[in-house]
Amino acid sequence: xxxxxxxxxVWLALSAACVGTYLCRAAGVKLSxxxxxxxxxxxxxxxxxxxxxxxxxxxxxxxPLGLLATVPMLLRVLICVLSLxxxxxxxxxxxxxxxxxxxxxxxxxxxxxxxx
Amino acid sequence: xxxxxxxxxxxxxxxxxALGAPVLVLFAGMVGFGAMGRTHGFDAWMTGLTSxxxxxxxxxxxxxxxxISGSSLxxxxxxxxxxxxxxxxxxVTLFPQLHRRDRNPLLYLWVHMLAMTAWAVSMREFPTxxxxxxxxxxxxxxxxxWLISPMGTVLGYFVAGWVPxxxxxxxxxxxxxxxxxxxxxxxPWANRIAIGLGCLFGPVFYMFDADSSxxxxxxxxxxxxxxxxxxxxxxxxxxxQA
Numbered sequence: 001x002x003x004x005x006x007x008x009x010v011w012l013a014l015s016a017a018c019v020g021t022y023l024c025r026a027a028g029v030k031l032s033x034x035x036x037x038x039x040x041x042x043x044x045x046x047x048x049x050x051x052x053x054x055x056x057x058x059x060x061x062x063x064p065l066g067l068l069a070t071v072p073m074l075l076r077v078l079i080c081v082l083s084l085x086x087x088x089x090x091x092x093x094x095x096x097x098x099x100x101x102x103x104x105x106x107x108x109x110x111x112x113x114x115x116x
Numbered sequence: 117x118x119x120x121x122x123x124x125x126x127x128x129x130x131x132x133x134a135l136g137a138p139v140l141v142l143f144a145g146m147v148g149f150g151a152m153g154r155t156h157g158f159d160a161w162m163t164g165l166t167s168x169x170x171x172x173x174x175x176x177x178x179x180x181x182x183x184i185s186g187s188s189l190x191x192x193x194x195x196x197x198x199x200x201x202x203x204x205x206x207x208v209t210l211f212p213q214l215h216r217r218d219r220n221p222l223l224y225l226w227v228h229m230l231a232m233t234a235w236a237v238s239m240r241e242f243p244t245x246x247x248x249x250x251x252x253x254x255x256x257x258x259x260x261x262w263l264i265s266p267m268g269t270v271l272g273y274f275v276a277g278w279v280p281x282x283x284x285x286x287x288x289x290x291x292x293x294x295x296x297x298x299x300x301x302x303x304p305w306a307n308r309i310a311i312g313l314g315c316l317f318g319p320v321f322y323m324f325d326a327d328s329s330x331x332x333x334x335x336x337x338x339x340x341x342x343x344x345x346x347x348x349x350x351x352x353x354x355x356x357q358a
Contacts, residue, residue: 045209047342065177067284
């Protein structure tokens with residue numbers, strides 16, 4: 001495959017991906033017109049959505065692509081548990097401190113790994 | 117219920133809520149994506165446009181990975197659309213909460229700014245906002261999230277290489293961590309069970325077929341959670357004995 005062909009391919013792939021993603025959003029708007037928020041369908045769809053989002057989150061943590069995959073699985077899980085502990089340590093939910101805990105621990109691991 | 121005096125106040129409050137964890141999370145995730153685009157040899161323009169026009173990080177990553185591994189255009193389009201099916205139900209669970217007057221064709225425009233971050237925050241905040249202010253709050257919240265994304269991506273693209281790996285590592289981790297943390301704020305039991313079951317089933321279905329696993333997990337775990345809640349947990353209406 002020559003460079004030019006590859007250049008076209010990237011743009012085509014991007015267009016296809018953009019159209020597909022927007023169509024999903026638009027389908028949501030279309031369907032939402034027929035759904036009432038007190039209905040059983042709404043409750044069921046909420047559960048389905050949360051399950052999907054949960055599956056996606058777990059996938060990003062347990063089976064990541066790229067850089068995160070170089071961190072041992074046990075360590076990724078351990079940092080998540082520690083951050084969750086910070087989060088639920090207050091009934092008001094400490095979102096930013098919990099985010100910082102996880103990020104800084106991951107950063108610390110990265111520094112420790114690269115140091116001789 | 118009347119947290120805001122008018123729509124303008126709701127909009128600005130949305131902006132204020134965005135300029136914290138949500139913008140930080142998207143920015144970090146997109147910096148990570150930009151760096152990924154650079155290391156895989158993509159064009160800066162194309163990497164940035166992906167964030168502006170697709171604005172769905174998991175789909176973006178899938179697209180990059182599949183393109184590199186030489187998948188066909190049809191397969192890429194199909195796989196990305198499958199990972200984006202979550203938007204259908206995200207919109208369907210969020211927009212019916214808007215005021216009747218706001219549920220017009222303009223929503224086809226606003227819906228593009230919806231991502232998991234703004235959705236998670238809106239689902240948490242909407243019950244405390246009166247319906248007529250919800251759309252303004254949502255726009256205030258989602259607009260900065262969307263605008264920061266291409267900027268983060270392009271920045272990530274250009275700093276990749278000279279930023280220490282440790283920093284990039286911390287940045288790419290913020291995204292999944294944020295979603296994990298927001299789960300602790302979910303109140304309805306059906307949704308809590310759905311999250312638990314989704315975490316269990318997700319990896320299992322992923323082993324069978326990666327592309328369709330999200331949709332499949334959502335349908336199986338979500339439906340199961342819905343029935344568990346309906347059968348055992350929901351307070352039953354008091355039966356009057358004749």
